[in-house]
Each structure stands twice: as C-alpha cells, then as structure tokens.
Amino acid sequence: MKEFIITFLPEKKSISVNRGIDLLTAAIKAGIHIYNSCGGEGVCGRCKVIVKKGKYVTEHRGRVSEKERKKGHVLACRTIPESDIEVLVPEASRLGDIAVLTEEAKAKRLVGLYTPAEKIEEERYKARLKVFKHGPLSTKLFLMLPVPSIDDNSGDLERIFREIRKDRNIPVMQMGLANIKRLPRLLRESNWEVTATLGDRNGTTEVVLIEPGNRSEKNFGVSLDIGTTTIVAYLVDLKSQKVLGARASYNPQVDFGEDVISRIIYAEEARGLEKLHHVVIDTINTLIYSLVKEQDLTLDDITAVMCAGNTTMTHLLLKIDPAYIRKDPYIPAVNFMPVIRAAEVGIKVNPRGLLSCLPSIGSYVGGDIIGGVLASGMDSIKELSLFIDLGTNGEVVIGNKEYFLACSTSAGPCFEGGGLTSGIRARTGAIQSVSIKDNALRIDTIGNTAPQGICGSGIIDILSTFLQHRIIDRSGKIKDNSICTARETDGVREVVIVDRKNSAAERDITINENDIKNVIHSKGAIYTGIEVLLKESGYKKSDLKHVFVAGGLGTALNIRSAINIGLLPDLPEETFEFLGNTSITGARMSILSSEAMDKARAIADKMTYLDLSRSAAFMNNYSAALFLPHTDIDLFPTVKEIV
C-alpha cells in the first residue's frame, strides 16, 4: 500500500502513513495533540489545520469558512492526503503544553495554570494541616540496630521489627520476601545502621524498603490529580510536608475521546484498555521524571504515590476494565482501591514504592471529588455546605458533618474551555475576565500576554458583562450594540471579543450563539443539580452557609458573575470560596497524613450518590434553568436589579 510522508509544522515532525489515513489520526500517531472534542466526527471544528504543501481531499462541514478554505484551512479529521504533505498545526488547535510551576516559579508569582488557586490551596492546606496529624503514606526511619550477639540473637528481620516497634506502636508489621533476601548482607555491610521505609498498607504496616545508612532525610512522594483532560503532579517532601515542584500535562487519553464515556467505549476495542492505560502511565512517568530531575533526586527517592481521579480515570490508571461504569446499573469494579506497589501499574518510582488512590463512591463520583470535599473541610462543618467541581462532569455535593449527597451533572467541558469556538484551558494568554470602560470591552488575560482564547472564568465574566450591558438578552441571543462587533458568520450570530490583529491566536476571538447555548446548558445543569440536592435533603437555598467552588476555571473566579448568569445560587458573596484544583490538594493531604486518608474514606462512606438521569425533579427544573440567570428571575433577586 502506498505511503505518504506527513510533516507537521512548525515542529517539522514527520510521520509516514498509509494511503487513506486522515490527518487527525496521523497527528495522534506523531504525538501531536490536537483538539478533537467530537472524537473525529467532523462536528466540533476544533481540529483545524492549514495545509502548506501537498495534495489532499477534504470535507468542510461548515466549520471552515470560504476564506479559510482558500488558504488551505481544513479539519484534520476530515482530510486525507493524496501525496506527501506539509501541515501547519496552529496554536488554537493544539491542546498544547501546560505551564510548569516550580517553587521558584511560584515564588516569583508567575501567572500559570494553577498559581493563584495554589495560593488558596496553600492557605487552606495549612489550616487543614492543623487538623490532620502528619503521617505520610510512607515514612523513613533511621535505625541504629544493636549488633547481634549470642545473648541478643534474634533474626535480622525480627531485630528490625523490634527496633521499629520501640519507636512506633505497630502491632501488625510485614516485609516482602525481596527485602528479606537483601537483609543479611545489607545489615552487615552497613554496620547495622539502616533506614527503613514504612508503608501504610491496607491496615498493616509494610517495611517497604531497607537502605544502608541514614536516608531518613530523603523521603519523597508524588501526588497526582488525574483529570479527564489534565494531569497534575506535585512532588512532595514527605518529611517537611512541602511541595517542591508541580508539573501538569494534558491527559493524552483525549486523543481517544474527550469525555469518560468515549474512553470507556474505546477501552472496549481490541487493545483499547491497554492503550489508554499506557498513555496515562507514560505521561505520569514523564511528569515524575521531570520533577525528580529538577530537584536532583532519583526515582528511587520516591516511595509513595497518591492519586486522585474520577472513577473512570482510576480504572484506566490501574488497567481495570471500566465497561460496566457506563452500563446500567453503572457499577465500578472498585471504589476503595487497596494500596499496591506503584510498579504494578508501571509507574516508575522506587520499585518497592506504594500507590494509593483516593476512594470513589460510584461510577460518577470519584476520588477527585472525595479529595475535593476533604480539601474543602466541609466534613467538619456543622452547617450545610455545598461543593461544586466545575470540571467536565460538574459534580455537586451537599452535606455537613453527618452526611453527603452527591450528583454528577454532565455539565460538559465549557468551564474548562472546551466546546467553545474560542475556548482554551486556563493558561497564559487565556482571557479570564472582562470589563467595559468608555463603551469598550477591556480584557484581562492570565499572564497579561496577548490573548489566545477564553478560559472558564472568562466566559462566565463575559456573559455576565454582556447580560448587564444588553449585548445578549436573557435567552442568550446576541443583540446589536455599540460596544462590540456583532455579526453573522456562516449563519451563526457572533460577537468579536478580540479581533485577529490583537489576538495571538491568528484569528478573531469570538463567542457565538452556539457557544452561549453551550454555557447555558452547562450552568443550567449545575444549578438544577444544586436545586435537586437541596430538595432531596429537605433544605432550602438559604440553609447553605458555605459554597466551595473548585475546578480549573482560571486563576480567579468572579463569583458575582457566576451568580449573574445563574451558575451559582443567589447567596451573599461571603458564602462562596473559590478553591481551585481541590483534587490535587486532596491528594496532597492524603499522601501526607494517614488521618486525612482515613477521613477521605469516612467521607466516601458517608456519601450517597443521586442519579440525576433518573430524577423527575431534575428533568422538570432543568429547562427552566436554560435562561440567564433563570426563567424564574425571583430566584435571583440581586440579579433582578441588574437585568
């Protein structure tokens, strides 16, 4: 079969593919991450690329304008080369790399993906730290063992156990055969001075590792937030409890489907599960390796990994078949994962290092949410609190010290910058807020650089501002106005936020009526979720004393704007706290404190899942919420004054 060479620009990465292979598939093979929200169906129009040289056949599907077509713009998923070809992948189509935060970077307050949220997390973390005793997943203990004699002749293993027990109250202790085998020589060569790494393993303590000499100062772990879209890794000093470095990367599983359901379906294909598993493990290994290198450590210094992820992500991480998560009655294989060796799933740290996962409560509320509730501290608040994670699934949790009720709203990715014409993740260059001054739209980007697109907090702020200034009406229709250019492109009304010449995206940054409809559907789902949870637990809105908002929305969220568009309930602003990425915070707390991990398990035990797809109340209320802020404006008295 004839093969063509496809070269991706600007990196000049070439790959040879068989005739008939589309450009999107070729890009995936070449390791170039392109948006494909619709899974290569030619629907979303996110995989736009520009053919610079070579022949091809393509299908435009209305997502590529006439003008663009002439310049070689095509949808990668709908384009098949007919010769060797050169393709430019514009920044706007790339999932791209996420800014990496080192301690130094954080110190300089460089604006990146997680910076301000991190600051919030840091403060909250320190407060919670006072609650939870330091007791990491793995602890190093320096032992100066008494040299054996005829009178003190216990075995090598028993000697170690005995000395450890002098320091700790550990009734059940064990050591694997591999370590026992190393003992006789190791103990004698190190003159009976060794460092034991103790791992907290499913109700027992395992001596995970024995090293010669005093290594107790060097004990590190990695906390992971494995999101559907983004993977975040923290390198944590398990002794000082400090975060030494943070790295983030897109979850490369997006190449196989953007949401969990499409990945579960992909996992059912031949070798599908294996592929999904391997790409996430490879990414984790790359992140860990970079973090370790940055700090001049070795992989052997990492003895613990704690992971927070939704139920599907956790299944894929562990290579457990997720098939039944999406099949009625939606049962995961496991909610409370036992602590295993990280090497068992291919994570490259110390070969004896442990991997623990925050528990899930069911198919649609996972360890990321349990970690979030843990990080919010709402489990220790007597009054009623609400936790909202504005991720792809839009999970909502209501509860107090006694109980939790959770639901998942399938909000869609728009608050993470997905599913919007000009949406991007919260990264440098993302428009995160707007204002109107002198009858003109002013934008504020993360890092104050030229705008690339609009992130979650940006779209919320834009819609709120537009609503106030009648640029859109309450149904989301775009009106002619004196502030922004409103126009029709390919039959769809749109507003230009930043024109091409002021944009770093090589095109106009716009919002059209489809985008607005997307946001309205998302915010409507979340708001209705909140209503249903309140109703189910017999409370009313005014009973809510705390509302915790989490997610990768941006570096700050304008709570007022979120209320204005009807995403958040109309409550006093002091009720709200924006927490940023609580999944990674939960993972960090749990790797540093077994008490926190126990608390996470207790939270999971106390949490009930409410399936909205079977809730009549949700169906009834949902359509009423598809208005800005709501069909029933009386639910939003403070907004009523504005609009």
Next chain:
Amino acid sequence: MKEFIITFLPEKKSISVNRGIDLLTAAIKAGIHIYNSCGGEGVCGRCKVIVKKGKYVTEHRGRVSEKERKKGHVLACRTIPESDIEVLVPEASRLGDIAVLTEEAKAKRLVGLYTPAEKIEEERYKARLKVFKHGPLSTKLFLMLPVPSIDDNSGDLERIFREIRKDRNIPVMQMGLANIKRLPRLLRESNWEVTATLGDRNGTTEVVLIEPGNRSEKNFGVSLDIGTTTIVAYLVDLKSQKVLGARASYNPQVDFGEDVISRIIYAEEARGLEKLHHVVIDTINTLIYSLVKEQDLTLDDITAVMCAGNTTMTHLLLKIDPAYIRKDPYIPAVNFMPVIRAAEVGIKVNPRGLLSCLPSIGSYVGGDIIGGVLASGMDSIKELSLFIDLGTNGEVVIGNKEYFLACSTSAGPCFEGGGLTSGIRARTGAIQSVSIKDNALRIDTIGNTAPQGICGSGIIDILSTFLQHRIIDRSGKIKDNSICTARETDGVREVVIVDRKNSAAERDITINENDIKNVIHSKGAIYTGIEVLLKESGYKKSDLKHVFVAGGLGTALNIRSAINIGLLPDLPEETFEFLGNTSITGARMSILSSEAMDKARAIADKMTYLDLSRSAAFMNNYSAALFLPHTDIDLFPTVKEIV
C-alpha cells in the same frame, strides 16, 4: 577437552563428562543419588560403586577392601574415568526412593516409611484437633451475591467484601490488583455466584482468589516437612481436614552436602544458593504434582502450602542467604517468615496460593521443632515435659505451659541410618529390631522383606541386645561370643548381622566398632543435652512427667532399648511416647488451623535457645556419657540390673 561417556547401571543412564570429572560428580549430574556423607572427601566410604567396563584411576583410602578392589569396587568420589566407562551403582550406595503412602496404602497398613508413626500422629492429631478450631490457611466461601441495582450500587470489590463480612468477622480485608482486574467480567459471566478463597495473611485476610460458581467443596493444601535428608509432603483436604495422600523423597540437596553446615558453605559458592534452592523446589513440585494427579485434582486446586523445616532448610527454600547461620553469633535472616505467595519461590500450585512457614527460634532450632512441640501438645501440659527429635541435629526441648528451653546437639545422622557401615533410612527392608532366640540373632525388617540394612530403631535395638548378651561391652568393644560372627575386616572389629546370602544388599550387613562409637557419640550428645537443659532450668530427671520422642527412626522405637544404651533417661516406660515425624504433623495442624499456627508462634516466642557449644556443663558431662549406658551406671538403675 576430551569427553567420556559414563553409563550408570542398572538403569543404563548415560552422561558425557569432561576428562578429569570424578564418578560422584558425574552421578549427581546424571540425577543418580549416591550417599556421600563426607561431601566427596573420600572419607566416609559410602559412595562405593562397581566399574563394569572401562579404564579409570582411583584412590582407595582404606574404605574398599582388597577383595572388593579386585572386583572393580571403587569410591565414586575418588575415581576418574580414563575412557568411556560403565558403572554399577549398588542398592547400598543409593539414597534411593522412599515408599509412597497413599490413603489406600495406609488403609492396608502397608509397612513403609511413616506408617505406624502416622498412626500415632493420627491419634494425637485427632486429640489436638479438639483443642484447635478448624480455620485453614486458606478457606473457600461460596457467595451468591445480590445482583447490583441502582439502589444497591456498591462496586464489585466492595460487594464481595460486604457479603464475605456477613459470614465472617473480618475487619481488615484486601484483594490484589490481579484479582480486581478479573472481577467485572467474572462476576457477570458467573451470574454473581462465585467462590472466594480467603487467605490468612500476616494479620489480615486476603481474598486470594475468585472463581466462578461454587467451588467451595474443592479446597486443598499441601503440608511439607523439609528435612535435611528427607522431604515429606501431605495433600490435605482443607475442608474435611483429611490427609488424602502422602509422598516422600530424599532431599536432593544431599548431593551438595549432607548436613546443613556443608550446604551453607556450598550456598556461598557462585550460584550455590540458587542450585540448592532450585533442587528443593523441583522436588517439592514433583511431590505436589504426583499427589495432585493421584487424586485427580489440578494444581489450581491447591491454594495453600505450609512448610516445617529447620532454619537452614527454610532459608534455602525461600532462597535467602543462610551464610550467617553458621557464623558467630549465628543469626538467621528471618525466624518468623511472613506468609507469601507460593509462586514467589517457584512452588507450582494455584498461582495465587499462599506459602506459610512454621517459625524458627534461631539458627539451630527451626520450624520442624516448633511443629514438633506443637504436635506433642507439651505446651498445654502443666508438668515438665521433654521433647527429643532424633534427626541429624538431635534437638532437645524441655518445658511446660510457661516456657521452653531448647538445644541442638549435632547428634549426627546415625539415628536416621546415616554414618553407619550398613545404615539405611527407615524404609522397606530396614532392620528395625532384633531378638535372640535359641542362641541366634533374629531380625525384624520393615515390610518383612529381605534385609537391606539397619535403620535408627534397629541400631538402638541391636546395641541394647548386644549389651545385654555381652556381644559388646559397656565401652562398645566387640567381644567374641557364641551368637554372632565377630571378626576383623581391614583392621576394624565387626559383627555380622546378616550375611551376604541372606541380605538384599549384595553384601554382609555388619556393625563395626566405628559404627558403635558413632552411636555412642550421638546418644551421649543427646543424653548430655537433656542433662544440661534439666540443670539449666533447675529440675531433676524425676520431674519429667512426659518424654516425647520424634524422628524418622523406624516404624516403632523400643523405648527400653533406648534407655538401655543410655540414649533416653531411665524413667518409667509410661513416661515415653514415640511420635514419629512430628514436623509434618505440626505442618498439617498449622495448615488446618490458624489457632494452631498462632500457638506455634506463641511456642516460638516462649522458647529460649541454649548454645551447648558454649556450655561448660555440656563439655564436662559429655565424655562421661560416652559409655553404655553411662560412665555413672547409677544414673540408670534399671539398666544396672541387666548389664
């Protein structure tokens, strides 16, 4: 380098070896087990073979008579071929195969290696069974899981744990990743009816295995006694508690050294540990496979293995370096082995099956002795008891409910038939007792077949009878007498027990003064060990209310004879019980009852080791014991009347 073909007769097994390789080494390579008590030093004279064809150079070292030399008799270890060669390995030089006992064989009361001892064990076992609750190392539980629904939506793993907990009080339960991965499909394909195998693992319960359907009736384990010389395996029905089959084999490690010390030295050589480990594992696998085949089971049906062995055997089984066992201050790597997966050491049973080892208390008192004390029941006797294991090490334990004091006497292998001119293991054809009638020596062999040699109980009975009839004097010198032929061969006085024509060994069965000296040294060491233990714990002989004798001596032990030669203290005969192989009994009890295993651990915790090589009392008393029965005849009042 020139190679020669060596053919071993009568099996006609050929092997090609390089010039310069001796016949013993060649035999080991060919898988032919030849006695080599001295480790190939040309000292013991046990590796005698007959060259039938071919050239060779040899060195006789006084162990081969002039007459034998002419017929081609040589020491295999001292003989190097000079051409292709044919060598007959006589029965007397072969370690041989041990009779196998099946249930059927036992039912027919066939006389074999362990039969009557087994009977004793069986009775004792049943009595002890009432003490220990049935609770095997692994248990199968049939679960009819409620089919999940929206209202009962716990995860697959949590559902299994929940249902198991309805039946059992198990706070800490775990399952490995490999099993979790199989759950989703397995549970649904088996219509939620599965069998869980629960393993008792270091203070927690592991769900070792999940099988479709009801397999709870089929749960089997293997108990092993890994002796320095012999390996015994029992196939145990973990549900009915019955022993379904028993097999025994020589420990092929004898090829690398007959006692533990020479094996430890061998283990220090390049790949030595690996070789010692592999030969024992191979033998265990062969034994298990035969047992399983015999009962029409599969290896997968075996979910638990329990092993009793001395400390060195346990180290070699697990491939743990035993080097420091023999180096001052004699510290083993491990006394209390954690429960691991049998597959980790290469034992072929169910890949998820567990391996547990009875605990040791130090380098020279191992799991075989702990198992023996457990089997004897002396841990639940208020009065003072004594336990003697007449194996190569001759361990002695004194104690009661409160404490135990143990020593190891390095008695040597003579009570196992080793180190004697005509000594053989207790097997069919072994002379196990004698009597004198009509002024002639009458012999009794195991299985009533033509005599092959003399086993442990035989040598004890012979010396006692000879002493009574003045065929030997109290120093062990052979006297001219009217009953047996006493003669001198190669300068050593000997008595003919059975002449060549009545023997199945193709030679005279004899006992010479060196043999008698060997026995006197062995019995003297054990007796002195008993004296020292009594003295150290502040008791006198008459305080002993029970004396338990264990070991592979024969099918029955004449206690009177053992007292007469001064091996056992002069106490009323009802004080004594001969228990046979208590190591395997202990292993059987422990695989069937976690209570028994807990008891074994408690016994080990309560036991103190006394090092006789540092005991002045031992040194002082030992030489006085090198007389029949003793220098101080007043210690043996009932014997005084006889001699």
